[in-house]
Amino acid sequence: MKKMLIGLHLGNGYGSSPGAWRFSGVNPQSYTSYDARVQQAQAAERGKFQFIFLPDGPGAIMADIESEAPNFNLDVMMTLAAVARETEYIGLVATGSTTFNEPFNLARQYKALDIMSHGRAGWNAITSSGNDVAANYGKIIPTSAERYGRAHESIQLIQALWGSWGKDAWIHDQKTGYFADKDQIVPINLQGKFVGSRGPLYIPPSEQGQPVIFHAGGSPNAHELAGRFANVVIGAAFTIEDARAQRNAFRESAERHGRNPDEIKYIAGLMTSIAGNRREGLDRRIILTQHLFPQRVSYLQQMLGIPLNDKDLDSPLSQTLLNAARPSPYDPRSSHALKIAKEGWSLRDIIAHGVIDYHPVIAGPGIEPADHMQRWFEAGAADGFWISPDVNFDGIDAFVNEVVPILQQRGLFHQDYEGKTLRENLGIPDQYGVDPRV
């Protein structure tokens, strides 16, 4: 029976909730603590997660800096280097933009991580799309065509650099003094419209050959890029229908590029607030997000098309309001928000359900995320999930202790790692040499 994959979202060290840094028990200095990152990755490894996933996108931070931590790692590669030597099985996946990085630098660093982790590196290859990011490079953001043009060239070039040493090129025979087989090391000599490189890189293959390509995004450009290059897609969808449509779009794109669609895994997002029961889960989320309630009430108004009073958070919505409500066609979360509202929860609790978060939110006991994941997985909506605990400090352990065993018992998640490389644990083939497809 096919099993699902699970990844852990590892961001600023506190967790995915904006209030996580203040939560009870959390070290307020986790933002700069590599110890915290290592402990969190180790917790996920204890739960047999296939990978940790580090988003990135060095944009503006000033808007919320007085009350919230920046969303990102200080530097994704430095975090993964720290984690690499203190874990053994879990995949290490960092986001790296092709827009403001030289391909040779990206190639070198991800391949070095792949060596250091003994074949556990993954590269989430994305383009940067914000002018706030571009401003940090003293530039304006290129057009979408330019960004994706450069991304295609960059990935092709980087895979070629990774493959520039053949599988057996590194001889290192002390007796004969033969260090490497020159015939198995090829300059790549690629020059595109946007980027170029002569190569070769000077790094031999890792235990998995070379890093795994991930991609995050849902646009037609993303389908095209991932269908050509990626083995894993980091997705974002609010409903089974949307996730299934996205997953199919990526699979079809892989097929158009002559690949087996099973070589591309669609991973849906899920945010968890695990607690003894629903009430405790909601209370936990209320503590975490209370400073955001006024703006979230205002946003919920637009989603439902009805006036709401942020001074009266304790009452459920009146029947009159509920009858008048119309889910906004511009926000895919609106129908779910209305469904929750109709269950009779107070305004505070409606929002605490996470109806305005970036991914589906489960607040409650471990069986609820397990049920959600099973439903999506069996409906063909996802090959796996990337989990964003509200607070990393206790939220990773809670998932590992309370959700993972249920999934394992149901036969939906592996009992242990299949191997020591990311490719083995994702079930995708090793890759050596220059990719013949490109």
Add this chain to the structure above:
Amino acid sequence: MKKMLIGLHLGNGYGSSPGAWRFSGVNPQSYTSYDARVQQAQAAERGKFQFIFLPDGPGAIMADIESEAPNFNLDVMMTLAAVARETEYIGLVATGSTTFNEPFNLARQYKALDIMSHGRAGWNAITSSGNDVAANYGKIIPTSAERYGRAHESIQLIQALWGSWGKDAWIHDQKTGYFADKDQIVPINLQGKFVGSRGPLYIPPSEQGQPVIFHAGGSPNAHELAGRFANVVIGAAFTIEDARAQRNAFRESAERHGRNPDEIKYIAGLMTSIAGNRREGLDRRIILTQHLFPQRVSYLQQMLGIPLNDKDLDSPLSQTLLNAARPSPYDPRSSHALKIAKEGWSLRDIIAHGVIDYHPVIAGPGIEPADHMQRWFEAGAADGFWISPDVNFDGIDAFVNEVVPILQQRGLFHQDYEGKTLRENLGIPDQYGVDPRV
């Protein structure tokens, strides 16, 4: 009494001799071994070295790849990230070129290393000058004026990004929910001719404020750049006179830029083959470099202006040849080579003395490097030394066990680390905020 500084050259993991990878006892896979790098850094820390220094310059590798390892780390920042968590005091200095890197990326990564190491990071800020390096970026090398223009802008901009969070900007008060003080976090808004950035960075100060700037080079451009920005210069000189002239040039440049010349430390290179006596030291070097003898004999011919026979390595040079020899004015090592030849060593032993290496070479017992270092230090030729052991596997320990105690006994080298940050251990002030000089 003023003490000297000592750094360890950490390159490909084998050592500075081209034959190090084949040497007895060496793990031939050290090239890809982060364990080896960590052990070597730990050995240097046991010897109270102030820093490890990682050169870089991702150029061509094909010429010697059949018999020699590439000279560099797979990736300098990944190496230092590995070392950072497994050492406590030693400074971590990586070379990073401003020519083919975006300043924002450099700023972020070195500052993350500074946080991770609790204030032990240094950046050797250089320009790339080889077309073989440029080719890996699909480019040709810019002119010297362009390279140094971009370097000046980049360092200024990076120091501003590092300083964009004031010393006390990061509040992280869980009770009040006050994460950071917006008034102490300043966008930098620098736009030069070559590079620009809005900022701010999103990383608070480290225990030493921000990383220390190093520079390597000896040209007038290097004097100017280092005099303006650097606290440490990684030098290369073959004689006391040359080293003293270089050191003075950097000190004068610092003064021209309104700085105290003692804030810039000139570090001379030294290669060591430590052995029980001179004969054993030479034999060790013969084993390490024997595959290079034909080309080195040919090079020595040019240095001395006399014909030499690489089929007769066992004989000393005849008196006739010695009388005819004229040291080449184009190679600063030539006089020393002739001096050794006149001592009556065989042709093999002359070369084994290291007369054609990148730095002065000492082959012999620990007291010899100690004497050399004392002589240079007391002559005002250097503030310290960066040591390139022939073979890291045993050469670092040999230096630590046999040279360091002599220097300490003579009062020339510290008994223990002064503090836990690189600035404390180099004796230079912490730096916070945007540098007022730029």
